[in-house]
Amino acid sequence: MIVVLNRVPAGLTPLGEWLAEVADDVALITSPEAAEGYRGTFPTVIEVADYPSSDGVDEALDRLCRSHEVTRIVHVTEEDILRAARARDRHGIPGQSADQALPFRDKLVMKERVAAAGLRTPGFHAPRDADDARSFAAGHGWPVVVKPRLGFASSGVTLVRTMDELTAEIGRRDLSDVLLEEYVPGPVYHVDGEAEQGEARYVCPSRYINNCLSFHDSVPLGSAQLGPDDPMTARLDAFTRETLAALPACERSPFHLEVMLHEGDGQLYFCEIASRLGGAHVPQALTYRTGVNPAQATIRHQAGLPTAGTEAIRLADELYGWVLVPPRSGTLLAVDTPDLPDWIREFLIRAETPQEFTGASASIDAIVSFVAQGETFQILERRLIEFTEVAQRFTKWM
Numbered sequence: 001m002i003v004v005l006n007r008v009p010a011g012l013t014p015l016g017e018w019l020a021e022v023a024d025d026v027a028l029i030t031s032p033e034a035a036e037g038y039r040g041t042f043p044t045v046i047e048v049a050d051y052p053s054s055d056g057v058d059e060a061l062d063r064l065c066r067s068h069e070v071t072r073i074v075h076v077t078e079e080d081i082l083r084a085a086r087a088r089d090r091h092g093i094p095g096q097s098a099d100q101a102l103p104f105r106d107k108l109v110m111k112e113r114v115a116a117a118g119l120r121t122p123g124f125h126a127p128r129d130a131d132d133a134r135s136f137a138a139g140h141g142w143p144v145v146v147k148p149r150l151g152f153a154s155s156g157v158t159l160v161r162t163m164d165e166l167t168a169e170i171g172r173r174d175l176s177d178v179l180l181e182e183y184v185p186g187p188v189y190h191v192d193g194e195a196e197q198g199e200a201r202y203v204c205p206s207r208y209i210n211n212c213l214s215f216h217d218s219v220p221l222g223s224a225q226l227g228p229d230d231p232m233t234a235r236l237d238a239f240t241r242e243t244l245a246a247l248p249a250c251e252r253s254p255f256h257l258e259v260m261l262h263e264g265d266g267q268l269y270f271c272e273i274a275s276r277l278g279g280a281h282v283p284q285a286l287t288y289r290t291g292v293n294p295a296q297a298t299i300r301h302q303a304g305l306p307t308a309g310t311e312a313i314r315l316a317d318e319l320y321g322w323v324l325v326p327p328r329s330g331t332l333l334a335v336d337t338p339d340l341p342d343w344i345r346e347f348l349i350r351a352e353t354p355q356e357f358t359g360a361s362a363s364i365d366a367i368v369s370f371v372a373q374g375e376t377f378q379i380l381e382r383r384l385i386e387f388t389e390v391a392q393r394f395t396k397w398m
Contacts, residue, residue: 006028029061134166228315236259243257
């Protein structure tokens with residue numbers, strides 16, 4: 001039996017198609033919201049309420065491993081990486097182990113590993129108490145980044161600018177899951193690709209438009225891929241390979257790395273890395289650029305099945321980018337579809353109307369999103385910015 005942990009709807013991860021040749025031997029553990037799209041696809045579909053945080057996922061996984069001969073455990077999203085790894089360890093199943101997975105999930109552990117390898121990182125600290133947090137801020141200056149050690153999609157990440165704000169923020173969090181970081185001013189890049197045994201099989205760098213905390217102010221988030229001749233491409237490629245070498249070597253896996261370029265000293269600083277695909281429309285942009293669907297490839301590989309892109313992956317000359325338009329506070333009355341230029345590859349309306357919003361809670365929240373193509377980074381970035389303004393004019397709020 002192959003056990004798949006996945007709460008992503010079937011419209012985005014058509015597992016019945018991707019795992020067709022072993023569908024009769026698949027058990028899916030999923031959320032009630034996603035389950036409807038998978039019923040009838042696999043003989044076993046187990047629904048777990050409050051999927052991201054529930055112990056029910058681990059309990060269902062252990063029951064299946066005890067009652068069946070489970071040969072593979074497949075994870076898809078960030079919250080399942082450690083779940084799957086620990087279950088593999090408990091039941092002797094091949095794949096990424098907990099020791100291999102933890103430095104890609106726990107931001108304290110990953111920064112300790114990367115810093116020990118000699119790469120630049122912002123100052124960081126896991127505070128013992130509020131006094132300890134205040135001492136860190138006094139030594140590193142303002143603002144200070146406060147984030148969960150095991151978070152994702154920038155949920156729970158905030159900037160604090162005063163001692164009073166920091167004290168209040170520390171007071172409402174579980175200190176076992178808090179990391180403080182020095183703020184690094186400057187543009188942020190993300191690098192996506194696939195690694196195997198600590199080495200990159202391919203590297204695709206992009207630069208964010210705005211940043212992953214923009215959703216707090218209902219500002220769109222996007223990114224545009226860099227071309228091979230961009231001076232940052234070679235620097236980010238080398239930084240990525242050094243980062244991967246500092247972390248545990250695992251079987252083939254996608255990775256998503258975020259890197260900051262300090263606007264003062266011009267140096268690259270490590271932000272964080274995950275052994276999974278980037279969120280938003282990173283997978284779609286990678287599919288266009290490489291010709292290989294990275295979500296399908298990683299799911300099939302974890303299941304022990306042949307995958308596309310077994311040979312070296314070549315990046316196409318055309319560049320791709322995406323934008324997420326987040327909700328703001330108010331009632332979204334309607335979203336119309338504007339005339340789409342031929343360089344828009346995908347345009348998605350992601351909210352039902354009418355609907356009330358209080359803003360966005362994570363960097364991947366969006367009411368409208370799109371993927372675009374451009375011949376150069378400059379052309380692509382301009383198109384993304386211009387079409388974001390167009391898309392926003394087609395939303396009606398009250």
